[in-house]
Amino acid sequence: MSPIRTQQSKQCPDQPIGKDRSPDRWFLPIALTFRKNFPKKTAEVLADIAGLRDVRPAELWLDGSRAPSGEALARMIASAHGDLVIRALTHGSGQAWVKRHRRIENLAAARAEVEAAQRRLAEAERGIEP
Numbered sequence: 001m002s003p004i005r006t007q008q009s010k011q012c013p014d015q016p017i018g019k020d021r022s023p024d025r026w027f028l029p030i031a032l033t034f035r036k037n038f039p040k041k042t043a044e045v046l047a048d049i050a051g052l053r054d055v056r057p058a059e060l061w062l063d064g065s066r067a068p069s070g071e072a073l074a075r076m077i078a079s080a081h082g083d084l085v086i087r088a089l090t091h092g093s094g095q096a097w098v099k100r101h102r103r104i105e106n107l108a109a110a111r112a113e114v115e116a117a118q119r120r121l122a123e124a125e126r127g128i129e130p
Contacts, residue, residue, distance in 0.1 A: 027067040033088040049079035
């Protein structure tokens with residue numbers, strides 16, 4: 001192993017990288033998404049979907065001083081709000097699979113809107129005799 005690689009591997013994972021940068025910054029898009037969608041009790045929502053007993057780790061995630069473990073991230077993705085996590089993580093990605101996934105999400109949302117409109121139309125037409 002090169003001397004540079006050896007030196008890098010001995011650094012603490014939570015050690016800042018440069019000014020105001022941390023290796024935990026990957027969680028920032030998720031934190032911003034959850035703050036936007038759950039402006040009240042954001043930490044409680046994150047703790048709940050990550051399967052935490054205590055809210056404090058989620059508070060640390062939100063303030064940027066820590067990031068969730070892979071296990072907690074997997075639970076967040078598998079939760080009812082996993083779509084928010086995936087969208088936040090892949091935002092701005094030009095990968096073909098991400099584009100395909102977004103198209104599928106858009107198609108599903110459009111179909112749901114059509115079905116809702118059809119239900120409203122059927123409800124409005126009930127009671128009207130031809």
